[in-house]
Amino acid sequence: MKVIAAIHANxxxxxxxxxxxxxxRELKKLGVSILMPLELKEYFPDLEAGFIDEKTAAAMCDxxxxxxxxxxxxxxxxxxxxxxxxxxxxNAGRLGxxxxxxxxxxxxxxxxxxxxFTIDKRMMLTVSHYDAxxxxxxxxxxxxxxxxxxxxxxLCDVDIYSNGKxxxxxxxxxxxxxxxxxxxxxxxxxxxxxxxxxxxxxxxxPICPHSLFSRSMIFEPDTVLTVKVKNYExxxxxxxxxxEFGIDLGREGRVEIRxxxxxxxxxxxxxxxxxxxxxxxxxxxxxxxxxxxx
Numbered sequence: 001m002k003v004i005a006a007i008h009a010n011x012x013x014x015x016x017x018x019x020x021x022x023x024x025r026e027l028k029k030l031g032v033s034i035l036m037p038l039e040l041k042e043y044f045p046d047l048e049a050g051f052i053d054e055k056t057a058a059a060m061c062d063x064x065x066x067x068x069x070x071x072x073x074x075x076x077x078x079x080x081x082x083x084x085x086x087x088x089x090x091n092a093g094r095l096g097x098x099x100x101x102x103x104x105x106x107x108x109x110x111x112x113x114x115x116x117f118t119i120d121k122r123m124m125l126t127v128s129h130y131d132a133x134x135x136x137x138x139x140x141x142x143x144x145x146x147x148x149x150x151x152x153x154x155l156c157d158v159d160i161y162s163n164g165k166x167x168x169x170x171x172x173x174x175x176x177x178x179x180x181x182x183x184x185x186x187x188x189x190x191x192x193x194x195x196x197x198x199x200x201x202x203x204x205x206p207i208c209p210h211s212l213f214s215r216s217m218i219f220e221p222d223t224v225l226t227v228k229v230k231n232y233e234x235x236x237x238x239x240x241x242x243x244e245f246g247i248d249l250g251r252e253g254r255v256e257i258r259x260x261x262x263x264x265x266x267x268x269x270x271x272x273x274x275x276x277x278x279x280x281x282x283x284x285x286x287x288x289x290x291x292x293x294x
Contacts, residue, residue: 069093148174
């Protein structure tokens with residue numbers, strides 16, 4: 001049976017054009033049929049690929065391949081999770097915590113065909129936005145949901161409820177509710193803990209809290225966290241899911257955050273575990289930072 005791969009590439013990355021061409025060549029040598037989003041046709045007019053819309057490609061493929069940084073992989077992961085497809089990230093950015101391969105390791109793509117890989121099932125979040133008692137929308141995210149002050153310099157007065165019970169009140173720029181996957185993203189920058197992706201949990205981290213004693217909290221995966229902002233008029237709060245867009249929370253708004261029924265299936269071709277990957281990426285970040293300062 002012929003394998004169908006859907007390639008998504010972020011062409012704003014410096015190495016994306018070259019890496020995408022190399023991935024295409026490797027897959028073609030392996031006899032893989034290739035689908036690509038319509039917007040990539042102008043970059044690769046000579047490639048023998050099926051250019052269709054991204055969602056249809058996700059529905060038709062056997063595996064998704066995302067070329068870029070973590071943001072690119074997360075964007076493609078939304079489609080992969082919707083259609084229960086595994087996704088392989090290939091790093092064409094700087095760090096790429098979610099990437100399964102670096103651009104120098106494309107010869108390992110043969111393992112996709114031979115079945116020499118593992119799949120990590122990553123927990124996702126469902127975020128329900130309410131205005132009073134009215135459900136305004138639902139969103140699914142892999143990394144995090146952020147509730148923060150909008151076009152205002154005033155701090156948010158945030159109430160946090162766990163399974164309907166008030167557990168804390170933060171005066172802060174906002175709060176982050178992250179998955180273990182998201183614990184190495186914005187939550188880490190805000191002082192949150194790094195959590196092994198095998199440990200399903202919800203991680204609550206305040207953003208720049210006006211307190212000496214505010215700390216992150218880790219909740220069991222079946223917890224429902226509710227976030228309300230009491231001073232809407234002065235803080236103008238918004239929320240975002242995986243950083244893709246900002247939505248006005250509303251005067252009587254709240255978000256309820258829980259574990260999603262969906263999971264993201266991340267392909268791991270190499271044998272490195274979470275701790276090894278995290279340590280290596282931090283070392284790379286330190287090395288890149290030193291080079292940038294020269």
